[in-house]
Amino acid sequence: TTHWIKAIAHADVPEDDVIAVQVGDHEIALYGVEGQVYATDNLCTHGNARLCDGFLTGHEIECPLHQGRFDVRDGRALCSPLRENVATYPVRIEDGMVFVGM
Ligand code: FES
Numbered sequence: 001t002t003h004w005i006k007a008i009a010h011a012d013v014p015e016d017d018v019i020a021v022q023v024g025d026h027e028i029a030l031y032g033v034e035g036q037v038y039a040t041d042n043l044c045t046h047g048n049a050r051l052c053d054g055f056l057t058g059h060e061i062e063c064p065l066h067q068g069r070f071d072v073r074d075g076r077a078l079c080s081p082l083r084e085n086v087a088t089y090p091v092r093i094e095d096g097m098v099f100v101g102m
Contacts, residue, residue, distance in 0.1 A: 002090065002101040010096050013037050018061060020052035023100045028089065030098065031072045033059055037091045038072040039100050045077065045084035 007021045008030065015032040020042050022028075029042040029051045040061070042050050049065035056062075060069045060078065068082035075088040090101035 004092060004099040004101050007039075007098045007100045010037070010093050010098050013098060016056060018052050018054065018056050020050065021100075023089075024102060026102065028100055029061070029072075030091075030100075031056055031061065033072065037093065037098055039089040039091050040070065040072055040075055041087045044068065044082075045086050046082050051086070 005023050007023050013030050013032040018029050018031050020027055020029055027042040028039050031038045042052055044051055044063045046068050047065055049063050051061050053064040054062045059072050061072050062069045066081050069078040070086050071078060075086040077085050092099040
């Protein structure tokens with residue numbers, strides 16, 4: 001079953017940008033894109049880099065270390081050197097708060 005964990009105020013999710021939050025034991029990256037909020041693991045699947053330090057363009061987050069890109073909607077790895085998708089999490093907005101499903 002999905003546990004919904006309160007992460008951050010919706011207003012604190014930057015539009016067209018990414019912010020890292022601690023959700024339980026996980027460090028999660030939250031992305032604000034066109035009024036929607038998306039969540040992925042913050043750690044790149046290729047190496048020791050945090051996606052919150054990368055660059056968000058539309059729905060694509062570019063890793064700061066080797067410029068691998070993921071689609072934040074489904075975690076799909078879009079280019080080399082990435083070989084593994086990044087985990088995504090469902091997001092719910094309630095009472096102005098962002099909840100992440102784990
Ligand atoms: Fe992210 Fe290499 S660590 S692309």
